[in-house]
Amino acid sequence: MSHPASDVHPFQARAPEADLDDLRARLAAARLPEAETVRGAAPGRHRWDQGVPLADLVEVVDYWRTGYDWRSFEARLDEIGQFRTTIDGLGIHFLHRRSARADATPLLLTHGWPGSIAEFVDVAGDLADPEDAGAPAFHVVVPSLPGFGYSDKPATTGWGTEKIAAAWAELMGRLGYRAFLAHGGDWGGNITTVLAGRFPEHVLGIHTTFAEGPPGLTTDGLTDVERAWTEETRHFWRHRAAYAKQQATRPQTIGYSLVDSPAGLLAWILDKFAEWSDTEDSPFETISRDRILDDVTLYWLTRTGASAARIYYESHNSLDPELRVDVPSAITVYPRDIEKYPLPWARERYRRIVRWRTPDRGGHFPSLEVPGHFVQDLREGLGAVLAERR
Template sequence: MSMIRPFTLAVPEAELDDLKARIDLTRWPEKEPVADWSQGTPLAALKDLVSYWRNQYDWRACEARLNALGQFITEVDGLDIHFLHVRSARADAMPLIMTHGWPGSVIEFMGVIDRLTNPDDPAAPAFHIVLPSLPGYGFSGKPKVTGWGVEKIGRAWGQLMARLGYDRWFAQGGDWGSAVTTAIAVQQVPGCAGIHLNMPIGRPTEADLANPTPAELKALGALKHYQDWDSGYSKQQQTRPQTVGYGLVDSPVGLAGWILEKIWAWTDNGGSPWDALSRDQVLDNIMLYWLPANGASSARLYWESFGSFAPQEIVIPVAASAFPREILPTPRKWAERNYRKLVHWGDMERGGHFAAWEQPEAFVRELRLAFGAMA
């Protein structure tokens, strides 16, 4: 425990003033010549969010909440890892490490922490929660050398859990968190007794493609849409993260536009991102990219590990939850070929890519079912 240092956020007021000044100096492009999001984040939608950010948003409320939860730093292989650690009062609580993705952060889990650590029902499973920020994300350190791919991150999470005194624990993730959590399971990182994924990964066989079911047709259609219309960001970050990083680190409006488009595209909404999340929730998350200036460092994970989003055989217990607006849906048939001990599969009624953020109650129910079957 001596290797773990308390961390308190206290952003200087000058940094917040600088943010406002940069917003005031924004040089805006002209309005898009379409009436939807098909060319990217619409000018009116972004101006509305940025106006709220400039004039009404309260960073100090988010800062206070993070500080109250308990933030820490520990060094692993020369890199500082930021994490939240929230222990349950329950003696039978299960240690659980949950990993966010891009363009997310630990903010994604703010609505589930209390439900998981302090369930109203004494018969429901309870958890000690560990929420690390990926290397180059949030307030974790930015790797100065290559090699910090998902396999190394998975091993680092094992070291973190061991330092916290947890010798048997569980792991959960979506997006990059799914890749990291899968890497933990594939490598059988010591201590990990099972995993839950809200972005399970599978691929069809030739037989599947020859006679696809309705679920498979939906998955194949989503994959084609992603490849044709939704993957430009990933190709840029996978191949030239430094180039895109200049704009993301220098321009708050550029950063907000880059992230807001994915909030719109990847949430289960009726046409507006605010159907799924509030402006405060989205801006809290954007601030964890803006304040540490990690537009480039976060993008580099794509350069390091984009090929890790591939089916891999897992022999430890796995549970999965399939949310209907997941960007790359995987039918159970595809997934269970690789998950040799699939103990739970949940087909959800609502929700998209950001499961814990969008549908906190359903997400918590799924984790209780999943890890309750592994306890």
């Protein structure tokens, strides 16, 4: 953590108008398959049993082509503050919103797949400068994972979660934040765990929605609810995780479609927003079309469908079974998330759990689905972490 702050440079993203015209032309010429054979099913999750229903995709493709405004998202990123730096030879893009409060604590937020920095654009301001003077404030840092968004695409293997965690520690030190808090879900939760386990001298504590216990733990002594969680998680990996197996074994193959076809990219990502959100019929019950399209368009314009998929090749099932987290940890398990681990299992890895919550609503993307609750929960969880250190 020795590089000077001069290695950090302001950044602005401006997609060429030709790229936006090309996107619209490709959408207009999209060649779509016939409707799913469960077509006509009553509204509900069964409509999605074969994947994204044709009617839903047609509607979103039309809006993406004729109504969506990418420039407003670019302006939103500029408003928060964008920067780039180079770590271990790879350009890393990140958002950085410093709080106006003198008592603010640095906070690193890490996204996952199929998310991006778009997961946090609606909450960064509230976390940095809360209206309530009694609420904690944070200097917010949101990096784009290697191969995602405006970060560079690794040209060699090796950029797995361990290396990313080390890069994040370097990034925070480069910004002058020798000690900081960290939050993440999905891959961001995995990276946050590695960061806390490997760099406890710099990580004050963590908040995560993904608290994976070590392998091989028994279900003996678990409650009925906790046993149900383990069954749901096992069912997910056995029957609903084909996307992960594909990206972990053949990311290049699926990558051709994700980089060449915007409709294909949209379907690949929209399917996960639908399946993993706490909704009954459509992800748009809780997440706006614009925010999902911000995320998908970011993948499209940066041509990162293949490079982002490679995080699975690099790190699938790679979390060190011996890794332990001794810094204070706050954990929130949302009811419709795809992996839920019981508290007794989480305690085997996270040795100082200071706050454990199981909200009534929310899924895999809480910062987008329930942003108000997410911000409050994050504040309270990190508040408990900081109180534990006093």
